[in-house]
Amino acid sequence: MTHTEQHALxxxxxxxxxxxxxxxxxxxxxxxKRDTDDEDLDTMSQKKLIRLYEQYIGPVxxxx
Numbered sequence: 001m002t003h004t005e006q007h008a009l010x011x012x013x014x015x016x017x018x019x020x021x022x023x024x025x026x027x028x029x030x031x032x033k034r035d036t037d038d039e040d041l042d043t044m045s046q047k048k049l050i051r052l053y054e055q056y057i058g059p060v061x062x063x064x
Contacts, residue, residue, distance in 0.1 A: 009053050010035050016056040
């Protein structure tokens with residue numbers, strides 16, 4: 001997953017942050033901070049981000 005794809009997932013999830021459980025919000029805030037610092041997510045963090053995306057928005061499409 002590229003940095004651009006990660007950023008797109010984070011931007012879409014921002015609208016759903018209030019619906020997340022507390023531990024999910026904390027995890028998501030960490031992703032936002034890492035995105036702001038232009039850091040790439042490790043494999044485990046990418047999987048967590050995708051899990052959050054699929055839970056609140058739907059399946060991740062190829063190229064997103």
